[in-house]
Amino acid sequence: MAVVILPGLLATEAGGQKRFELGAETVGGALRALPVANLLLDETGAVRPLVHVYVDGERERDLDSPLAPTATIRIVAAIAGG
Amino acid sequence: MDTLLLVGTRKGLFLIRGSQNGWQVEEPQLPGWQINHAVLDPRDGTLYACTNSWVYGGTVHRSSDLGQSWERSEELGLPEESGLKLASTWHLEPGHPSQPSTLWLGGEPGVLFRSEDSGATWAANEALLAHETRERWAPGAGGLVCHSIALDPENAERLWIGISAAGVFRSEDRGGSWEPANAGTEACFMSDDPFPEVGQCVHKVLAHPARPDRLWQQNHCGVYRSDDAGASWERxxxxxxxxRFGFGLALDPGDPDVAYVIPEVGPENRVTSDGRLGIYRTGDAGASWNPTVAVDPAWAAVLREGMSFDANGGVYAGTQSGFVYALRDGQVTEAARHLPPILSVEAAAWQ
Structure with missing residues (x-):
């Protein structure tokens, strides 16, 4: 099972859960399975511009990339605003 | 009966309770979210907030226990065929009392949604998305924002919306179609055609809750009133x-000839006029205005959602410098200070 780790605000929106174990074949599949999917993805299904997805420490921009069952996805909010 | 102020800020939602003992500011709710507007649905007491994030976009949160717990709306977005994406949520208006599960939601870019399940899901208003004048709309400083949703107090099929800078639009069929309602309002920034069909920079539109067909409008280019449901406007x-410039607008439910505005110097210098925070009142339908000065000196700014009123004639204003003022019986009191920049104020009654 791949692991997804959410930052604080998203964990709050996910009912307080920060770590998810998901059986998904692609990076996008894992994101879409989260209860905060509509905060990570816009209405077209694209990752929002300031949401950064890291898979095992590497930035991943392709939601169709295959996801290893041992992978760890970290969601990182780009710094914006003041 | 006491007053509950819902104050939306750049950094969370603040509830301020007012009683004969003064004002009490509670700990912020929805931390991390920018609250463009929050409102208490008078039909069932549900609290709604237009929540926005630089990172996670615009959405709506609702609470049935005054903020002890929150749910986030699902299915809030624009149809792919529109070619548009929802940029932010701006104003939430509970529907007509005869439609208890209906809510209206305005957002950017110039879009309107309706919920028929008390905010769980939302459908974009197709008639507005495909409006024949849309290509003539232009964003104001805050974006192309649907910020005003005014319901007819008697006719549940009729409502008005205000979009900056597209103008006022009226629907007689619950959003099935929209007609521009800008006759007589000036687009003073358009030198070639200052009275166009659309393109006016409306800052706030309110319908008087007791007198049908009476609308008030604070516009980029003047303060206006309509007594014919928006068919014509008088400056x-x-x-x-x-x-003539300002954003905030408030009414008195008990007297349709009363209105309040907070004038600002002008579009290039958006601070309150004359170096003070003046709340100006008319009691004769706009024929004359007189100020109540909340603070002097002050170079404050009150945004379009930053002014509200209650059923008892109280008027409330929150500034971008984080102060909240209450005007009741001609006297101003400070309800809060040092909040984050205030984006919205709504007043509600609580027991």
Whole structure:
């Protein structure tokens, strides 16, 4: 099972859960399975511009990339605003 | 009966409770979210907030226990065929009392949604998305924002919306179609055609809750009143107001001839006029205006959602410098200070 780790605000929106174990074949599949999917993805299904997805420490921009069952996805909010 | 102020800020939602003992500011709710507007649905007491994030976009949160717990809306977005994406949520208006599960939501870019399940899911208003005048709309400083949703107090099929800078639109069929309602309002920034069909920079539109067909409008280019449901507008800012420019607008449910505005110097210098925070009142339908000064000196700014009123004649204003003022019985009190920049204020009754 791949692991997804959410930052604080998203964990709050996910009912307080920060770590998810998901059986998904692609990076996008894992994101879409989260209860905060509509905060990570816009209405077209694209990752929002300031949401950064890291898979095992590497930035991943392709939601169709295959996801290893041992992978760890970290969601990182780009710094914006003041 | 006491007052509950819902104050939306750049950094969370603040509830301020007012009673005979003064004002009590509670700990912020929805931390991390920018609250463009929050409202208490008078039909069932549900609290709704237009929540926005630089990172996670715009959405709506609702609470049935005054903020002890929150749910986030699902299915809030624009149809792919529109070619548009929802940029932010701006104003939430509970529907007509005869439609208890209906809510209206305005957002950017110039879009309107309706919920028929008390905010769980939302459908974009197709008639507005495909409006024949849309290509003539232009964003104001805050974006192309649907910020005003005014319901007819009697006719549940009729409502008005205000979009900056597209103007006022009226629907007689619950959003099935929209007609521009800008006759007589000036687009003073358009030198070639200052009275166009659309393109006016409306800052706030309110319908009087007790007198059908009476609308008030604070516009980029003047203060206006309509007594024919928006078919025509009369300009009102030349008798006692220091400026035609401003954002906030408040009414008195008990007297349709009363209105309040907070004039600002102008579009290039958006601070309150004359170096003070003046809340100007008319009691004669806009024929004359007189100020109550909340703070002097002050170079404050009150945004379009930053002014509200209650059923008892109280008027409330929150500034971008984080102060909240209450005007009741001609006296101003400070309800809060040092909040984050205030984006919205709504007043509600609580027991």
């Amino acid at each position: 009102l800012d030349e008798n006692g107001l220091p400026s």
